[in-house]
Amino acid sequence: MYRRIKLVDKTDISIIDKLEMDLQNLIQAMEIYFDEFVNHIDITNEIEEIRKFNPDHILSFNYTNTYQRLNKQDCCQIHGTACYKQGFPKKCSLVLGIPKTDIPFANTSVTFFYKEFQREYNKNETDYLKWIQYMHQKNTEYSNNYRKYISNLEIFEKKHPRKPYSLPIMALKPKEPEAPMNEIMILGHSLRGDFDILSPFFILENTNIIIFYKGDSDYKNKWKFICGPNSTIEKEHSHIDWKMLND
Incomplete structure (x- = not known):
């Protein structure tokens, strides 16, 4: 999308309208696919790392109800849940966009393509706040x-x-209070694209976070890109545990 926009004259905004319509159609097609097919896959293999972790809160950027079906536990679906069968036509709640960026257009709105706008427009879940x-x-x-x-x-x-x-x-000595520990699990994130949602969790004290990711060094590179090469993710009484998911 970004490459195509740069090739178009600034006065020709029709390509933006076409791209927005294409994206809306793609999102709706995805929702139909996820709800009609993925949500009905028989789950036989349970991921051990997910099973043994007992989080207080689960933050999911996935589009399906797979985790809920497997674990019978609610989670905050930041980017919506495919539920095509609930009624049609309707406004799709799935978020498929880009993080805010500076696109060199003077009089053209590309607001719809931003994840932040789509979340607000779709009225996606905000329990995480x-x-x-x-x-x-x-x-x-x-x-x-x-x-x-x-x-x-x-x-x-x-x-x-x-x-x-x-x-x-x-017996008279004052007793030291016990630090409250928050247990959070994060699924399906894009570290760079969803950092506006994730960053408030990373700075919390007394918090254990387990983050599932794909790619052996992917999260390290993105973390350094976002926070700087000398940044740390470890704090007193807190820990972030990164778990790689295989195919």
Whole structure:
């Protein structure tokens, strides 16, 4: 699409309208295929890494209900779920676009091609925003409780400077609060194209994230491209685990 746009004169916007119609037709064809065929494939092989992980939240960029059928657990379908049989004609909820980029056109709108626009236009699921807010709240409560713990510990140690403490004194020692751990699983992402959705999860404290990807070094290259070569994904009390899926 991008190559074709660059070859067209800026005053000729008909190619944009044609491309938009082609994309809409492709998205609807995809939805029919996913709902009529993929959603009815008999699932016999379960991925071990997915089975043994027990996440609090599942973020999916896939278009099918395969995970829900296999695990009987809801997840937030960022890019919609193929459900062609629910009624036709209707507005398709599948998102198939590009991340926002600067396309050199003065008076031409390519808004429809952006994932961000398609998500808003389709009114796709936004439960993940509530998850982020909830996890921030848990982390804030933990931080406040930890500060109180440190303050009370200092007072305790001033009152009882001698160590080791006897059992009666140990009973008076303030108990350190336990950090809340959030378990998140991410499926079907495009690290570069969906980074606006993923980045708030990456900066969360007290969070374990497992991300399934394809290609042995794919995620490393994209991570460096987005965040810089010296960026780190490890934080205190947090961990991001990248799992490669084979064919």
